Amino acid sequence: MTLHYAQTVVILRAPAVVDRYGNETSVRDWTRATRTTVRRVSVQPDASTEDTGDRPVVTSGWRLVTRRGVDVDLLPTDRVVALGRVLDVDxxxxxxxLGQRHHHTEARLKEVEG
Structure with missing residues (x-):
């Protein structure tokens, strides 16, 4: 095992909120999220931005990478707990x-503060 894939993350998957007519909305109920632990991944810093408008906002980027041959059950609507932070899948x-076989999985993650 290489030290590059030595991190453990938790994937949070929340159900969609249902409106009063019984329709699913795009809003997620994070109080009812399921938690799935994923070991031996790499989470590294990625691009970050700052906005100094009416309200200062810092968006920190991160990249999750699995080791060769490994896929994870991760959706664009999920969140990832990594490095003591709760990150949105971006x-x-x-x-x-590679050669019609799964090589690895990557996901951009982001944390917005402000």
């Missing part, structure tokens, strides 16, 4: 292939 989860 966009689609990338599943890389």
């Amino acid at each position: 966009g689609d989860v990338s599943r890389w292939t």
